[in-house]
Amino acid sequence: MKKPELLIPAGSLEVLKTAVIFGADAVYIGGDAFGLRAKAKNFSREDMAEGIRFAHEHGARVHVTANILAHNRDLAGAEVYFKELEELKPDALIVADPGMFTLAREICPEIDIHISTQANNTNYATFRFWHEHGAKRVVSARELSLEEIREIRRRIPEGLEIESFIHGAMCMSYSGRCLLSSYFTGRDANQGACTHPCRWKYALVEEKRPGEYMPVYENERGTYIFNSKDLCMIEYIPEMIAAGIDSFKIEGRMKTALYVAAVARTYRKAIDDYLESEEKYRANMGWYRSEIAKCTYRQFTTGFYFGKADETAQIYDSNTYVNEYIYLGIVGEVNERGQARIEQKNKFCVGDQIEIMKPDGTNVRTEVLSLTTEEGEKVESAPHPRQVLFVELTERPKRYDILRAEAQSVSENCRISTGTGEK
Numbered sequence: 144m145k146k147p148e149l150l151i152p153a154g155s156l157e158v159l160k161t162a163v164i165f166g167a168d169a170v171y172i173g174g175d176a177f178g179l180r181a182k183a184k185n186f187s188r189e190d191m192a193e194g195i196r197f198a199h200e201h202g203a204r205v206h207v208t209a210n211i212l213a214h215n216r217d218l219a220g221a222e223v224y225f226k227e228l229e230e231l232k233p234d235a236l237i238v239a240d241p242g243m244f245t246l247a248r249e250i251c252p253e254i255d256i257h258i259s260t261q262a263n264n265t266n267y268a269t270f271r272f273w274h275e276h277g278a279k280r281v282v283s284a285r286e287l288s289l290e291e292i293r294e295i296r297r298r299i300p301e302g303l304e305i306e307s308f309i310h311g312a313m314c315m316s317y318s319g320r321c322l323l324s325s326y327f328t329g330r331d332a333n334q335g336a337c338t339h340p341c342r343w344k345y346a347l348v349e350e351k352r353p354g355e356y357m358p359v360y361e362n363e364r365g366t367y368i369f370n371s372k373d374l375c376m377i378e379y380i381p382e383m384i385a386a387g388i389d390s391f392k393i394e395g396r397m398k399t400a401l402y403v404a405a406v407a408r409t410y411r412k413a414i415d416d417y418l419e420s421e422e423k424y425r426a427n428m429g430w431y432r433s434e435i436a437k438c439t440y441r442q443f444t445t446g447f448y449f450g451k452a453d454e455t456a457q458i459y460d461s462n463t464y465v466n467e468y469i470y471l472g473i474v475g476e477v478n479e480r481g482q483a484r485i486e487q488k489n490k491f492c493v494g495d496q497i498e499i500m501k502p503d504g505t506n507v508r509t510e511v512l513s514l515t516t517e518e519g520e521k522v523e524s525a526p527h528p529r530q531v532l533f534v535e536l537t538e539r540p541k542r543y544d545i546l547r548a549e550a551q552s553v554s555e556n557c558r559i560s561t562g563t564g565e566k
Contacts, residue, residue, distance in 0.1 A: 144384065144418060145384075145389070145410040146414070146418060147161060147170045147384060147388060147389055147390060147391050147414065147468070148169055148204075148389060148390040148391065149167055149168045149169070149381070149390075149391055149393075149408070149410055149411055149414060150167070150168065150169045150170070150171060150206070150306065150390050150391060150392045150393065151166075151167035151168060151169070151170050151171075151393050151403060151407045151556060152170070152172075152311075152394065152395045152396040152398065152403065153170045153171070153172050153396065153403065154172075154185065154396045154397055154398065155185075155186070155190070155472065156186065156190040156193060156194050157400055158399070158403050159172060159194045159197065159198065159205075159396075159401045159566065160194075160197055160543070161400040161403055161404050161407075161543065162403050162404070162407050162475060163197065163201045163203045164201070164409070164502050164543045165403070165404040165407040165411070165500065165502045166407045166408050166412075167203055167232070167411075168175030168203060168204065169192060169203055169390070170194075170198060170204075170206070171202060171205075171208060171237060171392075171396070172185075172186050172194060172204055172205060172206070172207055172208070173185045173186065173190065173207070173208045173396060173544065174186055174187075174191060174207060174208075174209075174228075175187065176224065177208075177209040177211050177213075177217070177220075177222065177224055177243075178313050182289055183536070184269075186554060188227060188231070190200075191207070191231055192235075193230055193298060193547065195231060195232065195233055195339050199344075202324055203237070204234035205233045205234055205437060206233065206234060206235040206236070206237055206257060207228060207233045207234075207235070207236055207237065208236075208237045208238040208259070208287070208396075208453075209224065209225070209228075209236055209237065209238050209243055209247065209259050210237050210238055210242070210243075210259035211239070211240065212239060212240050212261070213240045213242055218242060218246070221246055222246055222250065222316065223326075225246055225247055225251055225515075226249040226250055227446075228254070229250055229251045229253075229254070230254075231253070233254065234254070234255060235254060235255040235256065235257050235280070236254055236256045236257065236284075237258050237259050237367055238256060238257070238259060238459075239258065239259035239260075239261035239262040240260065240262075243400060243437035244256060244276070244278075246256070248276075248277055248376055248422075253462070255279035255280065256277060256279060256280075256303075257278065257279060257280040257281070257282065257283060258273045258278050258280070258281040259282055260282040260284055260285060260308070262282075263282045263284055263286060263462075264281050264282060264283055264284050265283075265286060265291075265293070266461065267294065267295045267298035267299055269281070269299075270295055270299045270303060270305075271299055271303075272300075273303075273304075274299065274300055274303040275280035279301070279303070279304060279374060279391065280303070280305070280306050280389070281303065281304070281305060281306070281308070281391075282392070283295070283305055283306065283307045283309060283388075285313065285446065285447065286405055286447050287307075287447060287448075288447055288448055288449065288450055289382055289383070289386045289448045289449065291306065292305065292386045292388060292491070293385075293386045295389060296386065296388075297368045297386030297387075300305075304389040305388050305389050305394055306373060306388070306389065306390035306392055307386075307388045307390070307391065307392060307394060307444075308392045308393075308394055309374070309376045309383060309391040309393065310373070310374055310375055310376060310377070310393045310394065310406055310410065311373060311374055311395050311396065311406075311434075312370040312371075312373050312394050312446065313372065313374050313444070314375075317454065320370065330551070331506070335466075336412075348451065352493065361477070366444070370425050371444070372442045372443055372444040373442065373443055373444070374394070374443070374444060374445070374446045375435060375443035375444070375445070376410065376445060376448065377410065377413055377431045377432065377435055377444065377447070378428065378431075378438070380413050380414060380417045380424065381421065383497065384417070384446075386558025391414070393406050393407070393410070393412065393451060396496065399428055399470050399488070400470070400545065401438075401468070401470035401473050401488075401500075401545055401547055402438050403424050403441075403501060404502075404545050405434060405435070405437055405438045406499070408434070408500075408502060408504060409434040409435050410412075412427070412430075412431070413427070413431050413503050427458055430504075434486040436467070437467060437468045437488065467496050467550055468547045468549060468550065469489045469491070469547060469549075469550055470488045470489055470545075470547055470550045471485070471487065471488055471489055471491050471497060471546040471547055471548060472485030472486055472487050472488050472532075472534075472544075472545075472546050473486070473544075473545055474483060474540045474541065474542055474543060474544040474545070474546065475497075475542065475545065475548075476539065476542060477499065477539065477540065477542065480532070480535070481535060481536075481543075482513075482519065482533035482534060482535050483532055483533065483534045483536070483540050483546075484531065485531070485532055485533075485546060486529055486530070486531055487525040487527070487528070487530045487531075487532050488528075488529070490524060490525055490526050491511065491525055491548060492514075492522070492523060492524040492525070493511050493512070493513060493514055493522075493523050493524070494510065495509060495510070495511045495548060496508065496509075496548070497509060497510070497511060497536075497546055497547065497548040498546070498547050498548060498549070499536070499540045499544050499545075499546060500544065500545040500546070501541070501542055501544055502543065502544075507538050507540075508535045508538075509536040509540075510537045510540040511534060511535075511536060512535040512536060512537060513532040513534075513535040514529075514532050514533070514534055514535075515532065515535075516532060516533075517531050517532075517533075534546070544550055
């Protein structure tokens with residue numbers, strides 16, 4: 144049975160390293176331009192070079208997005224950008240636009256080209272078309288069922304890879320092509336600047352009564368008519384593999400290191416367990432479900448994989464995430480006194496019961512014994528966003544371990560977020 148690639152998103156160098164350490168076979172990242180996540184931190188040339196080096200040293204691959212739907216004004220800059228990427232040597236470029244594809248093929252002939260889901264890849268003839276023009280991989284459209292993907296696999300060359308989403312946020316628009324953001328705010332989703340209007344709360348206005356907003360109620364909280372649940376296929380790894388999918392893609396280049404670590408670690412274990420034996424995979428299903436539920440999410444759906452998505456794929460009463468765990472930081476070096484250096488992400492205090500999340504799948508309960516600033520000052524809490532601290536715990540962590548805490552377990556004076564938004 145062919146082992147599928149686990150492809151993890153990374154919006155920054157820190158998150159890339161976390162994804163690799165926590166089980167990614169490959170990561171996908173964006174540069175300063177030409178990707179569909181303009182609001183993500185994204186990678187400078189220097190960070191991209193460091194990320195590619197780190198990934199390759201750890202046996203992982205790096206795919207770089209350049210999947211905007213380009214306008215005339217974009218092409219000259221794209222040519223310069225592809226020349227830079229040709230020097231950096233990532234493992235693949237992800238494009239959607241035929242013009243961008245042509246430039247990438249001319250300028251980066253030694254780098255694999257992958258066709259983004261944004262290109263509406265819904266049938267085997269489209270897959271063949273891209274293969275004949277030199278694409279190594281095609282990302283299936285979100286609208287496809289597993290049955291359709293199986294047929295595509297049967298009808299395309301063996302060497303053409305299929306990449307499909309297995310987890311993450313869903314878009315309410317066809318293959319991610321949305322005009323709402325451009326219409327409402329002037330920010331083009333197809334150029335990477337989506338403002339996510341599908342998550343907004345809407346009301347009705349009658350043509351002859353402008354200014355009179357009539358609420359639409361699903362319940363007392365209102366309704367969110369475009370808001371979709373998140374995709375989760377952790378329970379269907381066997382079906383995904385049987386469909387002939389070569390790469391399992393996680394959505395989320397704007398997610399935190401905690402989210403990326405949790406999702407990467409869980410899917411890594413699920414894939415490896417299933418390839419070892421289906422019995423082991425089934426036996427560990429409770430652990431997979433529990434760990435996935437510790438990520439931020441909007442409730443889960445299987446999307447279109449088992450046919451037409453029904454009303455259960457929508458969330459009408461809220462646009463907020465379920466968030467049971469607080470992200471505290473990633474362990475840097477650990478000094479001779481056992482203190483772990485972290486860049487604090489959310490407030491926590493001495494005496495709090497927290498958790499060390501390890502790449503091997505274990506979670507270690509521990510207590511915060513002390514907090515010390517870079518200047519050597521002992522403090523009782525970590526109130527400042529991104530403050531560098533040295534944390535002493537009852538259990539000694541290792542580099543790249545992640546510190547997190549159940550929201551309910553954080554002491555009362557530490558329950559207010561620092562405002563970093565990194566949950």
